[in-house]
Amino acid sequence: MPELPEMETLRRDIDREVGGKRIKTVDVPGRTAVSRMPKKQLIERLDGVKISSADRRGLLLALKLDSGELLVIDLRAGGRLRKTTPREAVEKGTQIVISFTQGGQLRMIDPDDGLSVWVATPGELLEQEPVLTRLGLDPVVDPISWTTFGHMLLARAQPIKAFLTDATAVVGIGPVYSDEIMWQAGLRHDRESHLLTSQEMRRLYRAVVETLHDGAKHRGTTLADGRYHDLAGKPGGYQTLLQVYDRAGKACNRCRGTITKVRYHKSQLFMCPDCQV
Numbered sequence: 485m486p487e488l489p490e491m492e493t494l495r496r497d498i499d500r501e502v503g504g505k506r507i508k509t510v511d512v513p514g515r516t517a518v519s520r521m522p523k524k525q526l527i528e529r530l531d532g533v534k535i536s537s538a539d540r541r542g543l544l545l546a547l548k549l550d551s552g553e554l555l556v557i558d559l560r561a562g563g564r565l566r567k568t569t570p571r572e573a574v575e576k577g578t579q580i581v582i583s584f585t586q587g588g589q590l591r592m593i594d595p596d597d598g599l600s601v602w603v604a605t606p607g608e609l610l611e612q613e614p615v616l617t618r619l620g621l622d623p624v625v626d627p628i629s630w631t632t633f634g635h636m637l638l639a640r641a642q643p644i645k646a647f648l649t650d651a652t653a654v655v656g657i658g659p660v661y662s663d664e665i666m667w668q669a670g671l672r673h674d675r676e677s678h679l680l681t682s683q684e685m686r687r688l689y690r691a692v693v694e695t696l697h698d699g700a701k702h703r704g705t706t707l708a709d710g711r712y713h714d715l716a717g718k719p720g721g722y723q724t725l726l727q728v729y730d731r732a733g734k735a736c737n738r739c740r741g742t743i744t745k746v747r748y749h750k751s752q753l754f755m756c757p758d759c760q761v
């Protein structure tokens with residue numbers, strides 16, 4: 485599932501490639517992506533409007549329209565976005581095709597039918613997705629202060645894996661980057677956030693900021709499932725820099741210990757039992 489660095493990469497790509505373009509036509513060949521409103525209404529509300537810029541609310545993309553509304557895109561686990569020429573063959577699983585007056589298309593693809601797209605005013609979006617009013621820190625967009633972060637760790641009193649993957653604490657961190665952040669910080673997943681020493685809190689803070697920025701700088705992580713691609717259809721570059729995620733049995737690059745897969749709730753996580761304490 486795409487996390488913050490992948491969604492930020494797509495946001496920047498869309499802002500650059502699609503920002504300022506006016507919509508000519510909208511085709512909806514897929515049956516599932518437009519389920520929050522009638523297809524006809526989506527097409528009407530996008531007719532002739534210009535996409536002015538691309539914004540992000542947590543992991544949701546919100547494209548600002550010159551009509552004052554937002555084109556909201558929720559990629560979920562397997563959705564992809566592609567900027568193409570009209571001549572390029574239409575991929576299997578293409579759900580929505582937006583053609584621009586200046587040429588070019590924005591295609592939204594999801595063979596697994598998880599992708600969801602709709603148009604809303606900013607006010608409507610907050611009513612539809614109340615979690616957006618409670619979103620936590622977005623380290624890629626806002627510089628977060630060490631003191632704010634430290635206060636949150638103290639106030640939350642929860643295991644740090646739970647803290648990191650809670651969107652009301654920090655947005656957009658899932659299984660991949662949470663494991664990487666904890667390795668970078670040298671901390672175990674089950675350490676309680678409020679019982680960390682102040683030095684450990686600082687290490688965790690630095691790991692959050694640096695790991696997410698690095699992930700975005702390398703244009704995100706394309707895992708073995710090959711799902712995530714950028715707007716040009718290229719894979720990300722951060723998967724080659726992963727230290728623990730999906731590396732069970734391999735040597736830790738810090739201490740040469742063995743990376744281990746550990747059960748975590750109904751899922752699993754990856755860590756180095758020797759240097760994460």
Ligand SMILES: [Zn+2]
Nearest residue numbers: 736739756759
């Ligand atoms: Zn290690």
